[in-house]
Amino acid sequence: MNPYDEISDEELILRFKNGESEILDYLMEKYKDMVRKKARAMFLIGGDNDDLIQEGMIGLFKAVRDYQPDKEASFQTFARMCVDRQIYNAIQNSNRQKHQPLNSYISLSQDPGESQDHLQDMWADNPESIIIDQENVRSLEQEITCTLSLMENQVLEYYLDGMGYSEIAALMKKTPKSIDNALQRIRTKIKEQLKSTNNTNNLKNLK
Numbered sequence: 251m252n253p254y255d256e257i258s259d260e261e262l263i264l265r266f267k268n269g270e271s272e273i274l275d276y277l278m279e280k281y282k283d284m285v286r287k288k289a290r291a292m293f294l295i296g297g298d299n300d301d302l303i304q305e306g307m308i309g310l311f312k313a314v315r316d317y318q319p320d321k322e323a324s325f326q327t328f329a330r331m332c333v334d335r336q337i338y339n340a341i342q343n344s345n346r347q348k349h350q351p352l353n354s355y356i357s358l359s360q361d362p363g364e365s366q367d368h369l370q371d372m373w374a375d376n377p378e379s380i381i382i383d384q385e386n387v388r389s390l391e392q393e394i395t396c397t398l399s400l401m402e403n404q405v406l407e408y409y410l411d412g413m414g415y416s417e418i419a420a421l422m423k424k425t426p427k428s429i430d431n432a433l434q435r436i437r438t439k440i441k442e443q444l445k446s447t448n449n450t451n452n453l454k455n456l457k
Contacts, residue, residue: 252276259325263317277314278307281329283412285310288333291410292341302337309336397439405432 254262254276266273285306289299313332317325395403401422408418415426415433422429 260319263314263319263325266314274311274314278310281310281326282307284330285333287410287412288330288337290412292337302340305336305340306333309333312336394440394443397443398436402432402436402439405429406436409433 254273257265259277262273262277266277286303289302289306292302309332310329313325313329316332317328319325321328323331398406404422405418408421413421415429418424418429419426
């Protein structure tokens with residue numbers, strides 16, 4: 251058992267800022283699974299999940315570096331926001347380089363109890379550049395769920411939990427190839443749903 255396990259993140263940050271450099275490695279390892287889950291839940295059409303994980307780890311490093319323990323938000327909340335921001339910016343830059351609109355991003359695993367108010371307080375200068383408006387996300391998630399088949403919804407749930415193709419296939423008694431095909435259909439349907447939503451929003455803006 252690591253002795254740091256008994257110490258709050260906020261206290262660890264204070265000690266890190268006072269020179270205990272090994273705390274950085276501890277916090278990066280502690281929140282690595284959170285970063286992986288965030289990366290999996292953010293679909294970048296044509297992108298690489300490993301690239302998003304790398305970007306998320308950069309965001310986590312920035313959280314450790316920049317967190318102020320006297321702020322209202324906990325380090326855990328702040329870290330999630332920094333990871334979201336870093337991954338979102340990577341997606342934004344990727345789409346800009348391809349001369350495409352930002353229409354392939356959606357968070358599909360908002361953590362229960364994660365306050366959007368904290369996010370807006372911390373990034374009040376440009377909150378819309380971090381994540382899609384929470385109400386729109388919730389509505390879009392419902393639309394996506396209705397669009398997917400029962401099998402596809404189950405595959406997506408397992409995938410967002412961090413399972414690989416073989417693990418999902420074993421649980422669902424399917425072949426890995428069928429799971430791969432299902433995930434490709436899911437990505438296509440999400441992309442089409444996002445495109446449809448964007449077109450609808452554009453029409454509303456014209457009225």
